[in-house]
Amino acid sequence: MTKAELIEHIHAAKEFKGAVSKKMLGALIDTVFAEIERAIRKEGKFSFPNFGTFVRRKRAGRVGRNPKTQEKIKIAPRVTVAFKAHQGFRERLNPRAR
Amino acid sequence: MTKAELIEHIHAAKEFKGAVSKKMLGALIDTVFAEIERAIRKEGKFSFPNFGTFVRRKRAGRVGRNPKTQEKIKIAPRVTVAFKAHQGFRERLNPRAR
DNA sequence: GCTCGATCAACTCCGCCTTCGTCATCGTCC
DNA sequence: GGACGATGACGAAGGCGGAGTTGATCGAGC
DSSP states (O other): OOHHHHHHHHHHSTTTTTTSOHHHHHHHHHHHHHHHHHHHHHHSEEEETTTEEEEEEEEOOEEEEOTTTOOEEEEOOEEEEEEEEOHHHHHHHSSSOO | OOHHHHHHHHHHSTTTTTTSOHHHHHHHHHHHHHHHHHHHHHHSEEEETTTEEEEEEEEOOEEEEOTTTOOEEEEOOEEEEEEEEOHHHHHHHSSSOO
């Protein structure tokens, strides 16, 4: 799903129909993600109920390999973002696993 | 950052001030995440520009260990969600790494 | 139209993941 | 605004799964 489709879907949802323009919807969603990014960078974490949690994580440097030439290369330490789906979401992902 | 704070921040943003109530904002954001979850489950993927991509991933079953008792336990295969920050976001996370 | 993300190769070692109780914090309903 | 119920965070230790590495090309998204 793309940003455009996301906007479409929400705009089409009857509960918001007419209340918010697609343009404003786009701006809103942009802001949502901008805020989330800010939170992750500043606080190191962002959680949304029944969805999941983003966590800022430090990755140690290591020795990797160029998959093309297979020569070894140094990989610098870096910061990444990990996502952990919350319980409900996880269960919805694994239908049979109770 | 929590859902309530997220709503606060966006509601306080001057560009939306007065245009959308906090209550509707809450419903909107709920819908956003619900849609994202739906996309991940149905299509296996969701991307948002300059933010990142969620990918549905299968995890193989394996033998784990109860960290308390250290006894071995079987872990069933399952589906998880991985998140990959896009380039811009990654760079913003690693200020000095050019 | 133009940027930017997806893709794919094979190999390695990092860090995720497990359980479970307690605590606190968040969300929600009144 | 306050109280209650529910739910996520946290940590222990060890093993092996899989993410991540380069780079060019293609297609799609904006």
